[in-house]
Amino acid sequence: MPFFDEKIEKMPRNKLNELKLQRLKKIVSYAYENVAFYRKKFKDAGIEPDSIKKLEDIEKLPFTTKDELRQNMPFGMLALPLENCIELHASSGTTGTPVTVCYTKHDIEIWANVMARCLSMAGLTKKDIFQIPIPYGTFTGAFGFHYGGQLVGAMIVPSGKTDSQRQIQLMQYYRTTFMAGIASYAIHLGQVAMKIGIEPSNLNVRNGIFGAETFTMEMKKRLARMWDMDVHDIYGLTEMCGPGVSADCDAHDGLHLWEDHFLPEIIDPKTGDTLGKEEEGELVLTTLTKEGMPIIRYRTRDITFLYDGECECGRTHVRHAPIKGRSDDMIIVKGTNLFPGQIEDVIMKNEHISENWLMIIERNDMDEITVKVEAKKKVSNEEAKKIAMDLQQKLRIATTLRMNVEVLQPDSLPKHEGKAKRVIDKRK
């Protein structure tokens, strides 16, 4: 494999734990000494950096939340004078003030390194023509794939924000073999290709790596079929670096999380208590090597679980299940917890329905959910009714909730070029 750091990726567990502890001690002292926010927070909690003697001592440290980062934006969380940073990126800000992260040269090098690991684990080589149809901007997506792809040595096609039809033309022209991006956008691209008479599976793309939003197993299968390609899942967030925290190998059995740079924990989102292996909860991450903006015990809000055990690829870094959703995406309807992914799973299993869907929740006398889907082909009222009844029944079995289902004609719902918005909660 062209970019495979065997010494790190297959490091025996005891060695990896030693390295993590050594780095944890260092980053906690570094944050304490250089970031006023952490100094105050640790002092308020009665913690000194040398309270960290073993890995479990991390539980003594307070969490960092997105709101706290926001209160200190844009540059209040830096551990170094701004002149030491060479680039910034920001979260999309869909839920409030964007979180800005500043990178030193070293931070960018580490980001490129973990991205290169993810990409080559997914099969990228220097022989690939690697198209990146993600806007290049403050969003971390495009630059992360770009830096990692460069390190692997692939030929990058930085197609960025180019319109969808042209993305397909570029794929045809350059004979793109590998693409990155957001899963729902890759589906959209496939549909655009078909509209202009090109079967996506007849293009040269044989591998894709997607993330930035929850995408279910059924969505992965659809993407794989549509493009006749292998589909990999990549996870990350601006606060850590961007994409590159974890990705799945060819075993497709969970995502390997690069523990030499990010320390994961799973907590109960309600109580903050640490949970054990294979217990589902909120992922909490600590940066172990960040210079510009170290973050200690960051509450990601992403729901997953961790599991050990040897992976057939030989990598030793812990795996996590695909992200189930965000704890703040979890909707409570009629007292039942519901994740949009549960709906998507049912919808994707229905071969008459396209990948674009929308859920609207209203409160009349009671909570009422309406799921709107698009038929793949034009349908009569009779056919639409039949599909709707079938979906309604399956959604009820999967979620225990009764939902209204509307089957619309193709292309009726809004399209998304970035992260898809699936839920409109009118009760708020």
Ligand code: DLL
């Ligand atoms: O979305 C980074 C990224 C770009 C990852 C491209 C992968 C590919 P943010 O905009 O800060 O960064 O959003 C981070 O997106 O906390 C998750 O809720 C969600 N997310 C990211 N990757 C996945 C994934 C980028 N593979 C937030 N599966 C995270 C599910 C994901 N959700």
